[in-house]
Amino acid sequence: MVATTETINQVKTTTDKYKYGFSTEIEVDKAPKGLNEDIIRFISQKKDEPKWMLDWRLEAFKKWKRMEKPNWAKVSFPDIDFQDIYYYAAPKAKKKLNSLDEVDPELLKTYEKLGIPLNEQKMLAGVAVDAVFDSVSVATTFREKLSEVGVIFCPISEAIKNHPDLVKKYIGSVVPVTDNYYTALNSAVFTDGSFVYIPNGVKCPMELSTYFRINEKNTGQFERTLIVVEDEGYVSYLEGCTAPQRDENQLHAAVVELVAMNKSQIKYSTVQNWYPGDEQGKGGIYNFVTKRGKCLGENSKISWTQVETGSSITWKYPSCILMGDNSIGEFYSVAITNNAQQADTGTKMIHIGKNTKSTIISKGISAGKSQNTYRGQVQIQKGAYNARNFTQCDSLLIGDTCSAHTVPYINQHVSNAKVEHEATTSKISEDQLFYCMQRGLDAEQATSMIVNGFCKEVMKELPMEFAVEAQKLIGISLEGSVG
């Protein structure tokens, strides 16, 4: 179809031009390539860290050297040479542009398709923002509002200096240093990330996503995020951005740790749209993330919601350890793969406390030559009386050259626990496409509509302001996949 070829070309030019759009950097303060103790000392010193933090990093490095790369995920990629990576680079100042006229029009088109407001487009593209929308002052207002109620929200490097007791107590308490190869690596070399602390009884007065929207976030290669919510506290945190993101670092290995105390609640949402590479996947980001939440307190709740559309390779299993009695873990996921993308994602729900409940809703959409694997584990440990899990895992295939896999692991050590697993795989139906197109929607609009319907249960968990953008993002991710 004519329209489709056009779109493919358009997407091509868009992706080609990302390189251009994002590579305008000025000055870089880099440590030499490679990884050894000196590099770690250099990082720690640059960050002005206390000794305990340096020791922790060095210990992690020692352990990492003895570990093996995991190879069980259903993804394949060339061997990574860990000595060929820069582990420290000071934040790069982007060249400030004077107006949107100077921004790559293809990039603007993508922003427009996503429905990103004009001022935010400017922010994302690095255009100086006008007085009406002064991001610095808005960010300051937000910061004041947060500190009024005692919420701590700052870069992790700041927290290490200003709130050492909190960081010391919780860092590595949910994701042990040696959990896997990449967590050990991250522990040794992390440089960016956020720290959130919600005190007793405080409901965070705004979505921390709102904050990110106006405060350009520097996503690092080895991010480290730690969120602690005390009794009866609540926070909703959104990571990432629907706008396409490029990064010269191919490997990303983040660690996110959440701790929820009695009756507290953490809602963690992610929209991931890293550069997926060209049609062959070349140049795309490898995203190896370890995210885990611990429901330490009774009646606590942790929800993960993720919309994964980017990256060349995604390897990611946000998990919940349900220790407190009556605690609840939720995982809502949409993972879309197109072209040569590979995604191996899922969750682990570890039931330890009594009456713990978990819900897993996973929607995988594969198009092109992509591979999409759901890997989920539900573990009901001894003592987790009356634990409940419900898993629903649906895959949707677009075309004949992609594939979807579902790999559930269930370990149950309690007789009165209840674990339910439902899985479906369907192809996008000709009937549905034809029906929508008969009403005047083109193949891509129709596909986007059907796929969004398929993802409905997950999308409704996203914070309102992002749901609409995420919906459009799904359409954009699938461009060129039908016709």
Place this chain on the structure above:
Amino acid sequence: MAILEIKNAELSIDNKKILKGLSLNVNEGETHAIMGPNGSGKSTLSYMLAGRDGYELDNGSITFDNIDLTPLSPDERSNLGLFLAFQYPVELPGVSSTNFLREIFNSRKKYLGENELSHLDFIKFLRKVAEDLSIKDEMLKRYVNFGFSGGEKKRFEILQMALLNPKISVLDETDSGLDVDALKIVSEGVNNLKDKKNAVVVITHYQRLLDYIKPDIVHIMSDGKIIKSGDADLALYIEKNGYSEILNEKS
């Protein structure tokens, strides 16, 4: 003026000939009825018109406002003003009816170069149109055709027709599964949309629909062809005597 001209249409599915040289002309302002036994190819004809994948012509031609339809995709045909009310409307789980309707409505407006309606204005407009078809707000909150009763599905088709305001509408057995009250509502909906510039083709088994939607011309279709055409009385005749006599007379 002719809106639709089908000449000698031949079409096969899985190497089986289904349409065997069918011709039909529909002019502005006209209402046509196509009647015929099960399996005679009526739905196939409607899919062929709408441009469904796998329903391409082997021979013959179709034009719409003198534009050759054959190379056009279903959405392009829809944009020209061709509407098909499906015999079996398709369920779209997770797609809210209201959103779907707004999407197709605005997409049509965009094609016509008219202003799209804001969310609120659209809702107001939709409410009014839906009310005329006795469609409750509650139904519009559900997913498209998902769990709709037979009658609800058919009314939802006519609701879409009303929103898109097509030049020619093909209604494939829109009367089946409707009780008398629903039949009246649906027919009224169709009649209200009818004007001198557009046309309707109703495909039906039963004469009873034609009491409400009065056809100018009635065609009898059998084995992939139109074998007889006449005025509204032809439908009455079929109702009384069945198809067999006409079929026999043909063979």
